Amino acid sequence: MSGSKRPRFGRIDPYCWCAVLPLALVAILFIAAGGPIIGIVFLVFAGLVLLFDAWVNRPDPAEARARQQRPRQPGPRQSDQRARQPDQRARQGGPRPRQAEPGRPQRAAPPWQRSDGPPVRRPR
Secondary structure (H helix, E strand, O other): OOOOOOOOOOOOOHHHHHHHHHHHHHHHHHHHHOOHHHHHHHHHHHHHHHHHHHHHOOOOHHHHHHHHHOOOOOOOOOOHHHHHOOOHHHHOOOOOOOOOOOOOOOOOOOHHHOOOOOOOOOOO
16 A cells, blocks of 8 residues: 555445345344344344445545545536526427338338228227
8 A cells, every 4th residue: 555544444335225124124023033043143244244335335545535636626507597598409399209210110000001901990
């Protein structure tokens, strides 16, 4: 390492809770049903999953240093005048439909409008 110390743990990924919460729920159910040893094992495993996730997501010192040195650029802002203008698509009647491939219809016609088969009566 080049002088700066890397933290041991970082942020916990929100998706990690999709694995930890069911494990904790199963642990609580085992403890309530009379199997405290199995419940404790599940709780320990859930805690290990949290610790592993926090360890994997620890920040890299080089990235943190680069982030501090880089000046923060302001995000895009809309002026009040532009915010009041209607959307350009709305003025033009909405988005344009996609063009179909040459030689193919854009959408299939209903059976009573097709010319390639026996005549079909239109439903009433």
